[in-house]
Amino acid sequence: MLRLLEIAGRRKGLLFISGFLAIIHALLSMIPYILVFYIIKELAKTSINYGIIKEYIIYALIAAVISTCVFYGSVILSHIAAYNILFELRKYITEKVGRLSMGVLSNSNSGALKKILLDDVERMENFIAHQIPDFIKGISLPIITISYLFSQDWRMALISFLPLSILMIWMPILYMGRNKALIKQYHQSLEEMNAGIVEYVRAMPVMKIFGQSAETFNKYGNAVKNFNHFVNKWIRSNTPAYAIFMSFISNALLPVLVLGLYLYFKNGITLPVLLLFLILGTGYIKPLFVLNNMGMQLSIINRGVEQIDHLVNQEVLPENTIVQHIDANHVEFSNVNFGYKENQNVLSDISFQVREKSITALVGPSGAGKSTVGQLLSRFWDVNEGAIKIGGINIKDYPIDQLMKLVSFVFQDSFMFQESLLENIRMGMHKTFKEVEQAAKAAQIHDFIISLPNGYDTLFGQSGVHLSGGEQQRFQLARAILKDAPILILDEATAFADSENEYKIQQAFSELIKNKTVLIIAHRLSTIVDADQILVFDKGRIVDKGKHMDLLLNSHLYQRMWNAHIRAQEFVI
Numbered sequence: 044m045l046r047l048l049e050i051a052g053r054r055k056g057l058l059f060i061s062g063f064l065a066i067i068h069a070l071l072s073m074i075p076y077i078l079v080f081y082i083i084k085e086l087a088k089t090s091i092n093y094g095i096i097k098e099y100i101i102y103a104l105i106a107a108v109i110s111t112c113v114f115y116g117s118v119i120l121s122h123i124a125a126y127n128i129l130f131e132l133r134k135y136i137t138e139k140v141g142r143l144s145m146g147v148l149s150n151s152n153s154g155a156l157k158k159i160l161l162d163d164v165e166r167m168e169n170f171i172a173h174q175i176p177d178f179i180k181g182i183s184l185p186i187i188t189i190s191y192l193f194s195q196d197w198r199m200a201l202i203s204f205l206p207l208s209i210l211m212i213w214m215p216i217l218y219m220g221r222n223k224a225l226i227k228q229y230h231q232s233l234e235e236m237n238a239g240i241v242e243y244v245r246a247m248p249v250m251k252i253f254g255q256s257a258e259t260f261n262k263y264g265n266a267v268k269n270f271n272h273f274v275n276k277w278i279r280s281n282t283p284a285y286a287i288f289m290s291f292i293s294n295a296l297l298p299v300l301v302l303g304l305y306l307y308f309k310n311g312i313t314l315p316v317l318l319l320f321l322i323l324g325t326g327y328i329k330p331l332f333v334l335n336n337m338g339m340q341l342s343i344i345n346r347g348v349e350q351i352d353h354l355v356n357q358e359v360l361p362e363n364t365i366v367q368h369i370d371a372n373h374v375e376f377s378n379v380n381f382g383y384k385e386n387q388n389v390l391s392d393i394s395f396q397v398r399e400k401s402i403t404a405l406v407g408p409s410g411a412g413k414s415t416v417g418q419l420l421s422r423f424w425d426v427n428e429g430a431i432k433i434g435g436i437n438i439k440d441y442p443i444d445q446l447m448k449l450v451s452f453v454f455q456d457s458f459m460f461q462e463s464l465l466e467n468i469r470m471g472m473h474k475t476f477k478e479v480e481q482a483a484k485a486a487q488i489h490d491f492i493i494s495l496p497n498g499y500d501t502l503f504g505q506s507g508v509h510l511s512g513g514e515q516q517r518f519q520l521a522r523a524i525l526k527d528a529p530i531l532i533l534d535e536a537t538a539f540a541d542s543e544n545e546y547k548i549q550q551a552f553s554e555l556i557k558n559k560t561v562l563i564i565a566h567r568l569s570t571i572v573d574a575d576q577i578l579v580f581d582k583g584r585i586v587d588k589g590k591h592m593d594l595l596l597n598s599h600l601y602q603r604m605w606n607a608h609i610r611a612q613e614f615v616i
């Protein structure tokens with residue numbers, strides 16, 4: 044509860060008012076019962092005053108109406124608070140996730156992230172909006188009732204209090220101890236199922252080709268079976284305790300009735316008092332049903348809050364906030380060592396320089412570490428040792444925003460959003476339509492866009508247009524041209540759709556790299572014969588450096604790669 048109040052932040056006030064109204068509601072909802080007691084008392088008299096009975100009935104009605112209105116107010120306020128809290132929380136989590144290093148993100152499974160952002164946050168709405176008022180009512184109503192009953196007869200009040208006192212001991216034992224482990228397991232099973240379904244949907248094309256179905260996709264199938272198995276186990280282990288709890292509550296009237304009749308026949312209490320205890324003595328138990336359900340909900344929410352806290356407390360990339368002034372955009376790697384995992388270097392002792400407005404190509408066998416170099420320059424990860432500098436300044440000393448303005452990364456796989464084609468190029472940058480259009484023209488994609496009925500407003504994806512691989516690549520190039528960052532990292536795609544597409548991409552490419560400092564991760568050596576510098580990577584090291592002709596003469600690995608490249612071009616089916 045305290046953590047939730049902390050999360051509520053500025054909305055705490057609304058929650059307090061909502062809680063206060065819930066207490067007033069509990070107080071008011073007692074009044075009709077007390078008035079019924081007075082009516083019975085009046086009826087038990089020898090000369091009955093019907094006028095006062097009428098008044099009692101009117102007061103009871105008024106109290107019932109006001110009590111309902113107050114509860115309504117309490118629930119409305121808790122809903123307003125809940126949705127505001129959810130909004131702030133989602134904003135906070137997504138901003139935080141955006142600042143996490145790629146390392147942290149790629150180590151968390153997508154199912155777990157989805158569960159935190161959607162399910163764990165959503166569950167809080169239910170708790171804050173509905174359960175906080177119920178919880179306060181569930182606590183305050185028994186206290187008000189018992190206090191009133193004590194004022195009438197302490198012996199009867201004590202016996203009425205018996206079920207409550209047993210429940211107060213029972214419920215924490217029932218939920219806090221044994222269930223903690225089960226709830227952890229429940230969340231793990233849900234995460235596995237989420238991860239399974241995300242992967243299942245992503246892998247659909249491959250699955251179809253290999254004739255697989257949901258049942259044969261083991262990861263998802265097993266996750267569903269495990270979840271089912273776990274829920275069965277949970278229900279079996281909880282049912283006996285729950286059954287005892289329920290029968291206990293349902294029979295809570297018995298001790299009140301036994302003692303009440305005994306005292307009544309002994310002339311210890313009057314008939315109206317006996318009736319009062321029979322009506323009210325166990326009436327406070329109903330809200331406890333809500334508390335019982337809430338115990339379980341609270342444990343689940345607790346675990347969700349722990350998960351959210353765990354995610355947002357992950358280390359973010361340390362960032363300098365002071366904007367740096369640079370005169371040139373040359374790049375320098377000095378003695379860089381890096382591994383995705385501890386003690387597993389993917390890059391060892393990497394040193395090279397890229398002059399401003401020059402082209403450096405990175406070549407080498409698959410897995411040699413070329414893409415990793417590009418990712419380090421974009422600071423997706425931080426180096427383990429050594430330094431990467433732009434304009435003579437360590438990239439760690441740049442604010443992330445400034446660094447992102449300096450560097451553009453054109454990936455092998457492009458990601459298109461389910462947005463208009465215009466927004467897919469604009470990517471949230473403050474650029475006019477004219478500027479977007481110019482970039483699209485330079486990227487050789489403008490003619491294609493205007494050939495569509497809705498032009499730049501055409502939606503991509505599900506309900507809109509679908510693009511070929513080559514077209515998507517030209518969209519990527521348009522984004523990079525529009526961004527106009529002085530340093531470009533190009534992870535060259537290995538496959539183009541057709542020669543016309545390839546020609547267009549080459550044109551877009553030449554437009555993009557004009558006057559830029561370029562690092563190109565090359566897969567087809569023919570595209571980089573004119574590069575100012577070629578770095579040959581092998582097993583995470585730079586084994587040779589130079590221009591194309593020098594390397595052909597001096598680098599064995601480059602010679603082998605070049606010969607393989609020539610053979611591949613001559614290859615005909």
Ligand SMILES: Nc1ncnc2c1ncn2[C@@H]1O[C@H](COP(=O)(O)OP(=O)(O)OP(=O)(O)O)[C@@H](O)[C@H]1O
Nearest residue numbers: 149383384389407408409410411412413414415416
């Ligand atoms: N996110 C990651 N987590 C862990 N290991 C990774 C990750 N990305 C790459 N690796 C590993 O790092 C090594 C270098 O990969 P990298 O992608 O940099 O090679 P590459 O030379 O670009 O290969 P390719 O030409 O096939 O794209 C490989 O062994 C790869 O398995």
